Amino acid sequence: MASITPEANRPPIARAPRRGMSRRLRDDLRAYLFISPWIFSLLVFTGYPMLASFYFSMTKYNIVSPPVWIGLENFRVMFTEDSLYWLAVWNTVYYTAISVPLSLAVALGLALLLSQRARGIGIYRTIFYLPSLVPTVASTLLWIVLLNPRLGLINVALETVGLPRLGWLQSEDWSKPAIILMTLWTGTGGAMLIFLAGIKDVPQSLIDAAMIDGANGWQRFRYVTLPLLTPTIYFNLILGIIGSFQVFGQVLVASGGGAGQAGPLNSLLMYMVLLYRNAFRSFNMGYASALALVMFIVLVLLTLLVVRTSNAWVHYEAAPRR
């Protein structure tokens, strides 16, 4: 994530002066040969699907028979008739609104801990990162055991400290917090390492200057380190939103597969699960495309919103990184 606009400081490509059009054309053709796989991929695996999803979203299509044009009918059904739609929207927004900020805060906290000068810090870094390596299916199965409502480890621990046992994945109210808890264990390692690198990039001279001015530990963090980390937070925020709006694996495994209710009273019916069921269980490809398109537009708008508001809180005056 060095810089997203790398063109600025790019050295010119040294090359002999051009000798006429034919040489230029030959250069172009050779370069296009090198880049042709990617152009093919952009056309076939990005451009075409994007255009096609606009078209499919206005059709009734089950793959077997050709698509039938129905205009905006899919969107009308989605917004006004499909009761599962708004439930899925609510579940996904709930999950995202809590898990993204919480994950960022935990990742930042862990990174701050790891930035302390203590012996054996590498071991702690490894331990904190290790859960991120575990495949989703395996980690979810493990957490189903840990979160067992009767005699799971978490509930026993809660009871030991005098708190009530919770229903977790078996309860309508606690199933989403359960998934969020899992996400904290498996999903913070990457962001943590990125924050750690960001913290280590804060110039020591700034910290020293703040210390001379009498800033205590919290003030040094709040007014020196944190502002310099905002580009990293910003980047992780956007990725976090995009990722958690599309949360899928954990909830599918935790709610016991693609059939029946997704969790107690469909409390784990996330947007992606609804889409998966429509597309690959009942083969309503048209309706599923409409679902995908709405999600896509919402994500683009959200990203733009974050980008727009970023001027207010993202500080770029730091020395260029690396």
Place this chain on the structure above:
Amino acid sequence: MNRTIPQTTDQQTKRRSGMWTRRLSGELLAHTLLIIVAVLFLVPFLWLVITSLKQKSQVFTDPLVWIPDPIMWSNYPKALTSPSFPFVRLLSNTIFYTVTSTLGVVISSTVVAYAFARMDFRGRDTLFGITLATLMLPGIVTLIPTYVLFSTLGLVGSYAPLILPVWFGTAFNIFLLRQFMMTIPFDLTDAARVDGAGDGVILWRVMVPLIRPALLVVAIFHFLYTWNDFMGPLIYLSDSNDFPLVLGLYSFRGRFGGSVDWPLMMSASIAIIVPVVLLFFVAQRSFIEGVTLTGLKGA
């Protein structure tokens, strides 16, 4: 990216100015916090191992059983030879998937990244801009038409839809390798050009040896991505003989219905986790540099 130097000099300064006691109490506090958090992160792993060695009846008991009695080592061979979890077959499917996919990604992304980094052609900057834009593209919008495309080609049910698209490069890896190539001095590639080498030779003989660390990062992360990939195989594969490990584990759980044999599930999970953890320990440096270099979240 040498981040250790300022740390050492700072330690020396502190040592010289005699802040030993403060340093010591600070370190004590830091260690206390670190240990508490480390225990929180490790307990689930510990419970995974403990549960994998229990009898089925000892999983949910009051009080909790921390030391299985008897220790059921036999859970491992039992899980890994179970007809519902044919480990060897699942493993070989996974290796086929990860290796072919990773090889394809590394080769194609390197070639394309080289063109972006070292070749001068019309439309390059526009094309690179588009490439950056697709980095942010949510997978959800291309999912269904891509499925329809492969369905039309009769390739649903095979690994082709999972492997073929990445053989033409992926935006993320092209971007990463291109950025890395930009740090290689132009003098080196220009010298080869003056000696009469063409782009193919320069890429293979000059560039590839110089960017080996970045290639390793790309390979490791893509390997990990495919090893853990759940949704792709779930959507495209239907014959359980073709499943990779992760999907095999998912369907293993599904076969139990109501009464799941959790010790067996945990044994099977450990068998899937161990190779990844081993890879991490072997290539830890690349891993951590890679995450920080790329801003990649997890796997």
